[in-house]
Amino acid sequence: MSFDRDNLAAAVAAHGPVIRVLVVATAGSAPRDAGTSMLVWQGGQSGTIGGGALEHEAVETARDMLAMGRATAQRRLPLGPALRQCCGGAVTLVWERFAAGELPETLPRARPLGSAGVMPTAVARKLAAMPAGATPAIVENWLVEAPLPAARALWVWGAGHVGRAVVSVMAPLPGRAITWIDLAPDCFPEAVPEGVTVIPAATPPALMPRAPRDADHLILTRDHDLDLALCHAALTHGFASCGLIGSATKWARFRSRLAALGHSNALISRIACPIGDTSLGRDPQAIAVGVAAALLRSGNKTMTRDRAV
Known part of the structure; x- marks a missing residue:
């Protein structure tokens, strides 16, 4: 999946600030493919990035971010060494906080995962070339995503x-x-x-x-x-x-x-x-x-x- 703005907007309207957990990349065997996401808010969640220890870790991190007011985070998790899962691969996750008034108005989108600054040329090129439904990417510490393909x-x-x-x-x-x-x-x-x-x-x-x-x-x-x-x-x-x-x-x-x-x-x-x-x-x-x-x-x-x- 790619960026589903309507689903995210509905969750924010219903629950207030929401953390979206996105699988940006996978290596080897992994529970879900790149582009899969889930939403987490205080007291609830929707969607799944694969269940088990990976999802538990992702939800705990999301709830900590909501409590602390953190906007973004990213982490590469080797499923065996870090989480004792049998998949044997690795998953790169990005956590993003969204609240009312913070949803992107246009897609594709690019967002810095660190301090904000001028969009690098490589990011702008990736953004311009990204078709609907494309797998998300991290380019020079910017997250670049496409909209969902037409249903x-x-x-x-x-x-x-x-x-x-x-x-x-x-x-x-x-x-x-x-x-x-x-x-x-x-x-x-x-x-x-x-x-x-x-x-x-x-x-x-x-x-x-x-x-x-x-x-x-x-x-x-x-x-x-x-x-x-x-x-x-x-x-x-x-x-x-x-x-x-x-x-x-x-x-x-x-x-x-x-x-x-x-x-x-x-x-x-x-x-x-x-x-x-x-x-x-x-x-x-x-x-x-x-x-x-x-x-x-x-x-x-x-x-x-x-x-x-």
């Missing part, structure tokens, strides 16, 4: 058991912008995961043109006719990937009907059906885990394996 759109059609399970599994994962559609407000659970956009719509297929053409779609409604209409709308509009819940028999019928609507076999074959992985079981949570794993594992190019209910 990938996932549109989930249907708020039944599988739809709820999919959203609950996918919502905590970074880099996703989830839009959730069903027929009416009472179709959705009372508590919707943070960051998920809920849209009640009497005619869901009419919303398809609002989806980005590079979005991923999961069609999971209770109504086969609605599923078919959504597949037709998705094929007409365009998508990065599309998964339809159903049996092999259902998909054979849908292929015939979509062909009758004018779609080519090659285009129809881009819809993945059935979804899930029978080796995991047919429970909605198991289906959701299988679908999420496929999205993560294959770069969102496919989300099917075997049969779902």
Whole structure:
């Protein structure tokens, strides 16, 4: 991950001064990759840099900084010698204190980790060349970071058991912008995961043109006719990937009907059906885990394996 200003701003608004702990670099085996971060405030924290002794040390340092009013710190920790962890590698951490009015307004960003001064030329060059999502770097004792890459759109059609399970599994994962559609407000659970956009719509297929053409779609409604209409709308509009819940028999019928609507076999074959992985079981949570794993594992190019209910 790179710099998530929105998440940091929300934590500062809720808890006051916050220390962000950032993994700047790793060597050898380490719990998390460079760019991973967590937030620590007095009495709480969010995120993780890997748990265990490393995270305990990081949190203790962060709380000490909050108590003392320190702004920044950095340290390279050999996980074996320093913390008795079995990873065997080393992690370089940076701690930064943020409070209201101290968040950067523009990204990428560069911040001195020692006394402030004129930005060195090497830092300015690194800053100008850093794309979104790039790994953070320390250049001449300045921390240089990029913004997060644009979140990938996932549109989930249907708020039944599988739809709820999919959203609950996918919502905590970074880099996703989830839009959730069903027929009416009472179709959705009372508590919707943070960051998920809920849209009640009497005619869901009419919303398809609002989806980005590079979005991923999961069609999971209770109504086969609605599923078919959504597949037709998705094929007409365009998508990065599309998964339809159903049996092999259902998909054979849908292929015939979509062909009758004018779609080519090659285009129809881009819809993945059935979804899930029978080796995991047919429970909605198991289906959701299988679908999420496929999205993560294959770069969102496919989300099917075997049969779902």
